[in-house]
Amino acid sequence: xxxxxxxxxxxxxxxxxxxxxxxxxxxxxxxxxxxLAGKKQHRSxxxxxxxSHVSLSLGPGDRLGLVGSNGSGKTTLLRxxxxxxxxxxxxxxxxxxxxxxLDLTMGIDPSxxxxxxxxxxxxxxxLTPKEIxxxxxxxxxxxxxxxxxxxxxxxxxxGMQARLAFATATSVEAEIxxxxxxxxxxxxxxxxxxxxxxxxLVEQAHILVIxxxxxxxxxxxxxxVMRMDHGQASEIVPVDxxxxxxxxxxxxxxxxxxxx
Amino acid sequence: xxxAGRKSYVxxxxxxxxxxxxxxxxxxxxxxxxxxxxxxxxxxSILGPWWITIxxxxxxxxxxxxxSSIFLQPVKTLLPYVAIGLxxxxxxxxxxxxxxxxxxxxxxxxxxxxxxxxxxxLRTVIRNLINLAHQVVIIxxxxxxxxIFPGMGVLWAVPGLLLLVVNMGWVGLLLAMIAxxxxxxxxxxxxxxxxxxxxxxxxxxxxxxxxxSPAVMANPFYYSIQSIREPLLHGVMPPQTTFxxxxxxxxxxxxxxxxxxxTRRRVVHYL
Numbered sequence: 026x027x028x029x030x031x032x033x034x035x036x037x038x039x040x041x042x043x044x045x046x047x048x049x050x051x052x053x054x055x056x057x058x059x060x061l062a063g064k065k066q067h068r069s070x071x072x073x074x075x076x077s078h079v080s081l082s083l084g085p086g087d088r089l090g091l092v093g094s095n096g097s098g099k100t101t102l103l104r105x106x107x108x109x110x111x112x113x114x115x116x117x118x119x120x121x122x123x124x125x126x127l128d129l130t131m132g133i134d135p136s137x138x139x140x141x142x143x144x145x146x147x148x149x150x151x152l153t154p155k156e157i158x159x160x161x162x163x164x165x166x167x168x169x170x171x172x173x174x175x176x177x178x179x180x181x182x183x184g185m186q187a188r189l190a191f192a193t194a195t196s197v198e199a200e201i202x203x204x205x206x207x208x209x210x211x212x213x214x215x216x217x218x219x220x221x222x223x224x225x226l227v228e229q230a231h232i233l234v235i236x237x238x239x240x241x242x243x244x245x246x247x248x249x250v251m252r253m254d255h256g257q258a259s260e261i262v263p264v265d266x267x268x269x270x271x272x273x274x275x276x277x278x279x280x281x282x283x284x285x
Numbered sequence: 286x287x288x289a290g291r292k293s294y295v296x297x298x299x300x301x302x303x304x305x306x307x308x309x310x311x312x313x314x315x316x317x318x319x320x321x322x323x324x325x326x327x328x329x330s331i332l333g334p335w336w337i338t339i340x341x342x343x344x345x346x347x348x349x350x351x352x353s354s355i356f357l358q359p360v361k362t363l364l365p366y367v368a369i370g371l372x373x374x375x376x377x378x379x380x381x382x383x384x385x386x387x388x389x390x391x392x393x394x395x396x397x398x399x400x401x402x403x404x405x406x407l408r409t410v411i412r413n414l415i416n417l418a419h420q421v422v423i424i425x426x427x428x429x430x431x432x433i434f435p436g437m438g439v440l441w442a443v444p445g446l447l448l449l450v451v452n453m454g455w456v457g458l459l460l461a462m463i464a465x466x467x468x469x470x471x472x473x474x475x476x477x478x479x480x481x482x483x484x485x486x487x488x489x490x491x492x493x494x495x496x497x498s499p500a501v502m503a504n505p506f507y508y509s510i511q512s513i514r515e516p517l518l519h520g521v522m523p524p525q526t527t528f529x530x531x532x533x534x535x536x537x538x539x540x541x542x543x544x545x546x547x548t549r550r551r552v553v554h555y556l
């Protein structure tokens with residue numbers, strides 16, 4: 026049974042090489058971004074509270090949309106779920122195979138050929154060499170690149186590169202799917218196939234977490250939404266309340282926790 | 286998968302242990318990244334990594350023949366000594382200077398995925414071992430040319446190499462952590478390596494007068510090279526080599542693991 030359980034998660038980013046008291050005061054007033062924490066600390070220890078006290082619990086069938094302004098912590102939360110950031114406080118517990126579609130080009134080497142990149146991207150995504158060998162043909166076919174797969178990827182047009190990256194990244198069957206904005210790649214023809222593939226991937230996933238600014242999109246694929254604001258999370262509400270959730274005034278409390 | 290806030294120093298060691306176990310499980314990934322590094326570096330070149338072999342070869346010939354008159358050593362003695370010294374040094378200096386780059390080079394993956402950090406050091410070590418394998422022909426050619434074969438004792442070079450890889454592993458990981466936080470590190474390392482190269486008996490044979498100097502006696506670089514060179518040239522493993530290199534490996538790994546335990550969570554923020 027796939028599930029995600031985040032309990033009181035806090036994450037602080039150290040700020041390196043940028044410290045100014047006046048700048049800090051200025052930044053505390055801006056409307057976007059996390060809270061700057063850690064006053065009166067050693068200059069190198071100044072931190073941004075990227076996430077503070079986030080809790081959420083998701084089970085099979087949950088499709089969670091994350092909304093919030095730029096810098097509110099949506100991507101950071103997704104990266105935490107992908108296992109890239111270790112929490113400073115709290116816990117993230119994930120059961121089930123995670124597929125991260127946060128960056129399709131992760132692990133791709135432009136000077137390597139298409140086939141080599143399928144292998145590399147697959148390994149980076151956590152597949153075994155055996156699993157990759159079994160999927161290569163299907164990926165090659167879906168990408169529609171044919172003989173170009175034997176050519177270095179830098180000789181591709183950007184659209185062709187995106188096709189291959191998309192075909193490879195979406196070939197992983199996962200119980201938990203993480204996305205940062207809905208992915209749209211390729212020409213008109215490919216776009217339609219890509220949408221079908223992505224939709225079926227989303228449908229077979231037990232849990233989906235997607236960050237987006239597009240309320241219409243979220244309404245069509247999600248059943249729950251959560252709003253991030255200055256690194257703090259709202260409660261999870263049904264997707265039909267998304268307008269109300271997005272229209273709420275900023276609820277984040279300015280007494281940010283002291284940094285680490 | 287359970288990711289938790291740092292609870293205690295001891296519980297963090299459990300995480301460290303898991304990072305390393307997972308990294309060895311991801312050996313195919315490290316191997317593929319390493320092979321891909323070499324392929325991309327030399328793509329379009331006909332000889333590829335054999336260019337390093339040719340470069341080293343010219344250096345070996347230049348130093349082995351040219352310096353024989355300066356050092357007053359017969360070519361027959363100096364050239365094989367220099368050949369092995371330079372090939373092993375090539376591995377050592379590449380492991381050290383590229384070790385610092387391991388996390389920066391893998392930054393894109395570290396920031397987006399749960400791939401544990403030691404994978405990226407493993408990738409650097411494998412890459413340099415592949416490059417070293419290309420250079421072994423120099424040693425073989427020189428030994429054959431000068432009819433040097435000291436018997437089965439040459440096999441001592443295998444544990445010598447293993448010990449070197451173990452030592453380069455911790456040096457690479459330690460430098461990767463430091464260099465990710467302090468970006469001046471690669472330049473400092475390059476400068477220090479230059480000094481070490483000329484100060485250590487790599488291409489010069491220490492005379493009796495020099496034998497007890499710190500450049501020889503307290504020089505782990507010299508011992509690392511000797512632990513491979515002596516077996517190949519004389520069929521023996523110098524005992525002082527193992528007495529120094531084994532404790533160095535143990536101590537080095539202890540220090541590195543302690544530092545890793547402290548910084549494993551922070552590396553991603555420094556990228």
